[in-house]
Each structure stands twice: as C-alpha cells, then as structure tokens.
Amino acid sequence: MTGGDVPNRPHYLGSDRLDDLARMITELTSELWILKDRNMVLEKLLAEAGVVTVESIDSYQPDAETAAHIAAERSALAARIFGAVLPNDQRLERELGTVHP
C-alpha cells in the first residue's frame, strides 16, 4: 500500500462549510441519477417481461386511497426539506408530532 502523503483538501466556496454542502449536494445528485438510471432500466426490463409498460405507468391514475397515501408522503417530504430552515424548537416540535405541517 502507498498513499502516505495525503495533501490537504482545498476549499473553493469561501468556507469549509459551504464546500461540504456543495459536496453533499453533488453526492445527492449522483445518487439521484443512479436511482433514475435504475428506474429507467427497471421500466425497460419490466416492459420486456410483459409486466408493465411505460405507457401504463404514465397513464396511471391513483384511486382515492392511493392518492391520499401519496399526498401524505409528499407533504412529509416537503416539510422535512423546507422545514430544515426553521428554528430548532419548531423543527423539534414537528419531529415530535406536536405540530402539524
């Protein structure tokens, strides 16, 4: 094994914290792309196997129960992400379920 001398990691965006955030966002985008790519592969293989078609996914209309389930998940995701800028006590209250989004 080599690699004894590891240089310092440079920073570019004015503060180490901003560089860390940029790395996190780039990493998340990479992960998002890997999932999107996999989803496209899945759709293709499922269509080839006659399980579903891309058209059937695109034209799918959720029934009332499924629509409610999707809406709840969507609200929770939006609340978690945009709630990240809220003051600590409000975020904590939300996590504890003492307030509703």
Next chain:
Amino acid sequence: MSTVSAQSDTRTPGQRIDQRGRAELEFVVALRTGMTSALRSQVRRRIEESGVLDRDTVDTSDIVSVREAVDPLVEASAAHRFQAATLRWSREISTARGVQAFDRSRERLETLAVPSSPVEDFTGGEVPRYWSYEFHATEGGWDGHEHMGFVHHEMVYHYLLTKIYGGGGDIFALRRAFADRAPAQAYRSIVDLGCGTGQYTLKLAEAYPDARITALDLSQSELNYAKRRSEDAGLDIAFRRAAAEKTGLADGSADLVTSYILLHEMPPHAIRSVFDEAFRLLEPGGHVHFGDVGAYAGRSGYDAWNDDWDAEHGNEPWWRLAATTDIAQIAREAGFVDVERYELLPGGHPMGTTARKPEEA
C-alpha cells in the same frame, strides 16, 4: 438476467460493471463534459478579457507571477469557484467508486484482470519517496487496491477520460504517434520507463514489432494489468517492477530508452537520475525519447495558468517543476547530443525530448 454470453460480450472489461457503477461513472462524465467545461469556458473568457495576461508581455516561464495575476481574478468568480469544487469532487470520487464497482463484481472482473503470473519485483522493497504521494487525488495511491491497474485503465481511462478528453476519439493515438517519432526506422531493444498499464508499451509494440521490449514501473497493480493486456494481445513483453532511475538492467543493453508522461511524476533530481540511467542503458548511438508535459515558457498565458492551476488542484505535485525545468539541459548534462525539444500538439503540450548517446561514449 443477461442474455449476453461471455463469448459474445463485446464490451470492454470496464463496461462490464454493474448498473450502479455504470450510472455513477456516467454521471461524472456528464458533470465534467457538461457543466464543468461550460463554466471553464466562462472563466477563460473572463481571464482573457481582463487583460491581466497581455499576450505581448506575459512571461509564462514566471508561473508564480502568472498565478498571482490570475488567481485573485478567478477566485472572485462564482463560475470558477463552483466548477473547481465540482471538478475536485469528481476527481476525489472517481477512483474510489471504480474500486467499489470492481469489488461488487469482483468474481466476474478479477478473471479479466490477472496475468498468467505476477510481474517480478526488482525493487528489493526500496521505492523512492516521491512515489508514495497520492497522485491525481486517487485514494491510496497507485497501489491502493490490488487491482488498481485494472480500475485505472478500464474504468478511469476507458470509462471516464476517453469521454471527457477524447470527444469519443482515441486519446491513446498520441502515444502511437510519439512512438513512431523516435529517430530510427527500427529498434532491436526498447526499454519503456514508467509503463503503467502499458498504454504506451503496447503502442511501441505496434510501431516496432521486431523489437524486444522491456517495460517497468513501480506500481505492482499497474504492471500486473499491463502484463495481462499484453498477454491478451498475444505479445511477449518483459515486465519488471523497478524504478526508472534504478532499472537493474545491463549497461548498453538497449538502443531506445523511452517513456510517455513519466517525468512530471517525479522531482527534478529524479529526472536527472532517469537521464543518467537511460545513458547507462543505451548502447553507443542509441536514442532517448521522452514525451511529457509542455514547458510553461511555450504555452499561452491562459494555458500556462490553467496547466498550473489544474496540476495543483489535481494533485500533480511535480508538474510545475517538470514544466519549468530545462529538460534539454539535463539531457546534455547526462552526456546526450543532438538534443531536440518539440511540441507534440499545437499549443505546446505535450512535448517530446529526443537525444542520442554519442558513438564514442
């Protein structure tokens, strides 16, 4: 389940990684060829329009002054800072993710990576200090994984760099052109220093099919994959693990000592030692023929700045010294004559250095 049998699989070994690895490396390509290069073009325009590098007065051999003039300008640019951060991210993750992709499919890929037997180690466990540096922001250095040679060649080079730098073309064609440019029509005994995974070595074998070729490097994993590649190509090349400045080969045993992009991976004192070693290895009248980075003095203001900035931020610790050291003078001091320095591509990078050992030496 794949319907492609092993026999009919025309993919290169690096393309046989799993979906995650493929998507992950393709994302890096998209980032580098799309966003990063677009932002770099903006940065270049900003530098050129600013006038800080006046075409008529800029002295690119004084790279410290060039950096002092340009760095504050680009550091004030959000486009530069953002592309720099993204470029750095891609460099830091590329090899590591290639290694992970290899390990996930190790059972399948290892059979494509190993030679008939490992390359023999002639270093006696002594490797130069400069070699331990983590070049190119790769985790663990040249031998950070036992199959780093496969990962570098098949994943980083074939999967990423050919797409990022090659425009879909053959980025290895320049190695063949450089091999052809050696002064003699034919050679009998060629030594390739710092052969890596054999990218240049195999081009030498194409150019001089009757020559006996000895190729050496310090990385065991790169050598092993070079040997595997040469076996797959049906070639008989002698590989050995040894430093370019301490080959252990016999005096006067070669008529061509050559390398491609080795010298900028070592400090100037080691470059001198490599020329001395080449002189010792060559028979009288033999040629030394080294291709490496362009001298800053022959680059435009922007290119010199960009080479140096990129070298610093891509962990190329010796590039600046190689690009500002008088390589021709080192060749002459080693005893060579007819020393030529010339550019291999318009713009001054890369550059070749070719010289002859005198008949009377």
